[in-house]
Amino acid sequence: MHCRAMGTAPLMRLVTFNILNGRSLHDRQVDVDVLRRAVKDLDPDVLALQEVDRNQPRSHGHDLTAIAAEAMDAPEHRFVAALAGSPGATWEAATGEEQPDSAAYGIALLSRYPVHGWHVVRLPAIRTPVPIRFHGQALPTMVRDEPRVAVAASLESPIGPLTVATTHLSFVRWWNGRQLRHLVHSLAPLPRPLLLTGDLNMDPERAQRITRMSPLATHRTFPVDEPTEQIDHVLADPPLRARSSVCRMPLSDHLALVVDLEAG
Numbered sequence: 001m002h003c004r005a006m007g008t009a010p011l012m013r014l015v016t017f018n019i020l021n022g023r024s025l026h027d028r029q030v031d032v033d034v035l036r037r038a039v040k041d042l043d044p045d046v047l048a049l050q051e052v053d054r055n056q057p058r059s060h061g062h063d064l065t066a067i068a069a070e071a072m073d074a075p076e077h078r079f080v081a082a083l084a085g086s087p088g089a090t091w092e093a094a095t096g097e098e099q100p101d102s103a104a105y106g107i108a109l110l111s112r113y114p115v116h117g118w119h120v121v122r123l124p125a126i127r128t129p130v131p132i133r134f135h136g137q138a139l140p141t142m143v144r145d146e147p148r149v150a151v152a153a154s155l156e157s158p159i160g161p162l163t164v165a166t167t168h169l170s171f172v173r174w175w176n177g178r179q180l181r182h183l184v185h186s187l188a189p190l191p192r193p194l195l196l197t198g199d200l201n202m203d204p205e206r207a208q209r210i211t212r213m214s215p216l217a218t219h220r221t222f223p224v225d226e227p228t229e230q231i232d233h234v235l236a237d238p239p240l241r242a243r244s245s246v247c248r249m250p251l252s253d254h255l256a257l258v259v260d261l262e263a264g
Contacts, residue, residue: 009242010260011158015044016166016197016232017249017256021053021105023066024251025224030059031251032067038249039071042256046155047072048166048197049108054079056086057105060078066107075181077110078118080151082168093147096120106149107198115153116161121186122178123148123167145170149181150198154191159240159261164192168200176201180210185201196235204230213237217244221255224248234259 022030030053039047053059065079081104082096094104116196125147131140152165165187169176180200187194195216200207204215213235220227227246233252236242242264246255 009251011263012261013043014046014164014195014234014259014261015256016040016048016199016234018050018168018199018232018252018254020051020090020250020252022059025253034064034250035064035069036071038251039068042150042247042258045103046072046164047110048164050166050168050199052108053108054104055101056105065110069110072110072112074110074112074113077108078115078153080107080120080148080149082106082149089243091126095180103188107151107166107168109164111153111155113157114153117154119152121150121183123150124182126170126172126175145172148179152187152190160193162195164195166196168199169171169201171201177210179207186213192237193240194237197233199232201231202213203234207233207235211235214239216240216242216259217257219246219257221246221257222253224253224255227240227255232257251262
């Protein structure tokens with residue numbers, strides 16, 4: 001699906017996309033050419049990615065951030081690991097001290113514009129398994145949440161200096177609010193405008209209430225076949241003029257959320 005801007009070209013295109021490790025829902029396989037074409041079609045100036053693999057066997061050892069950066073011609077990009085190692089083998093919380101070529105899983109932020117500073121925020125983690133009741137189950141299942149992290153870039157753009165941050169918060173409702181409050185507090189000293197993006201695992205009303213930021217897009221983003229909820233967001237402080245849309249790509253269980261910033 002082509003998702004390029006219609007009509008007047010935007011000043012800046014921002015996309016947030018949970019890529020599900022690059023997997024297709026059709027066959028659950030990773031094809032990096034599919035990821036490359038998807039990024040080209042989205043045509044972002046700034047791209048926020050969640051569920052990103054680096055050197056994982058399930059994604060054939062590829063660095064998915066590097067592939068996306070090449071596809072969009074982004075000289076500035078940063079992958080930040082939430083987990084180090086590989087599922088089923090060594091799989092532990094990342095510390096930021098891992099080797100650059102080690103296997104890892106996390107988030108990424110990519111920019112066509114110059115970045116003057118990168119900021120990593122490691123979010124509060126749940127230390128023990130928690131009971132989660134899944135749809136169709138009478139009794140809850142004990143689930144261990146994964147570590148969570150955020151990354152922000154202070155960059156130049158056509159609207160001037162701004163900060164873009166992205167994260168992937170816990171699916172545990174009573175915990176992801178705490179993580180979001182921690183993140184907002186950590187981002188407070190960074191330059192405005194601030195754009196906070198990512199899979200927050202919460203609805204728009206709750207995200208707006210916790211952050212006190214303005215949503216730039218209100219579209220259902222999950223699940224991809226018949227979206228029933230918006231858990232992917234772009235929030236702004238202060239409010240900015242923007243158009244938004246969602247795009248279904250040939251990978252992931254999420255829709256890509258697209259925000260075109262406009263003059264105003």
